[in-house]
Amino acid sequence: MLITCHNCETxxxxxxxxxxxxxxxxxCSVCAHVWTIFPDNEEETNTPKLNLNRNEDLSTEATTQKLQGPKHRQDILEKNKKSNFLAFLIWLFIICMVLVLGIFALITYRATVTAYYPKLSTFFELAGININYSSESLAIQNLQTDWKDDILRVRGDIFNNGSMRVHTLPVKITVIDPSGLLLSTHEIWPDSxxxxxxxxxxFFAQITIDADEKAEIQVDFLSYKSK
Structure with a gap:
């Protein structure tokens, strides 16, 4: 059965x-308190007094039973500390996993992330991670070209047919002679x-070029990635 010391509660x-x-x-082996116990666990409330003249030591009396297997409050506190430390490690592991997954997603979808937060591009540049911009969801619309003497004007719109914000790309304008000769290429950036x-x-471009008005004008996206 279990008994409790009235003095230190061990x-x-x-x-x-x-x-x-x-x-x-x-x-008590902890505080040396002495008391009487009974089989029915009804403990005596009065603590016996020692006869100092007889140099009496209750711990050596034949009627005193040695207590085995004390369960100190310190043991309970130690278990609580271990339990709290284990809980701390679990939470630390969860936080680390969330951070790792967050960084992984940030790197994997960096093109989309930097489209919403352009200032993060500097972070990837410092880390040496390139950002590849895709033209998959982009299209050129409302394309118009006109000549005035030796000046070629090209204007149009870049349309985003996707479901998320994306980076725009530079537009490549190629002028080809009716005979198939490549006359010039030009790169321009849109307004945003x-x-x-x-x-x-x-987007708009004004190009000075000596070419026939019948020259073929090709407008397409130019592949681009951050350095």
């Missing part, structure tokens, strides 16, 4: 069969570096 385990029916004195879903941004 819990002990004792063999009930070894306790005499008339009661037995026990001594990003474009929202289902929106468009305009």
């Amino acid at each position: 819990i002990f385990q004792i063999d009930k069969s070894k306790i005499a029916q008339k009661g037995q004195q026990v001594k 570096i990003t474009i929202d879903a289902s929106e468009h941004v305009p």
Whole structure:
């Protein structure tokens, strides 16, 4: 059975069969408090007094039973500390996993992330991670070309037919002679570096070139990635 020291509240385990029916004195191994216990666990409230003239030591009396297997409050506190430390490690592991997954997603979808937060592009540049811009959801619309003497004007819109904001791309303008000879190529950027879903941004170029007005003009996106 379990008994508790009235003085320090330390819990002990004792063999009930070894306790005499008339009661037995026990001594706390922690604070040296002495009291009487009974088999029915009705402990005596009065603490016996020692006869100092006889140099009496209750811990050596034959009627005093040695307590085995004390369960100190310190043990309970130690278990609580271990449990709290384990919980801390679990939470630390969860937080680390969330951070790792967040960084992985940030790197994987960096083109989309930097379209919404362009300032993060600097972070990837410092880390040496390139950002590849895709033209998959972009289209050139409302393309117009006209000549005036030796000046070629090209204007149009870049349309985002995707569901998320994306980076715009530079537009490549190629002028080819009717005979198939490549006359010139030009690269221009639209008016905005990003474009929202289902929106468009305009672009315009004015090129001075000595060419026949019948020359073929090709307008396409130029592949681009950050350095």
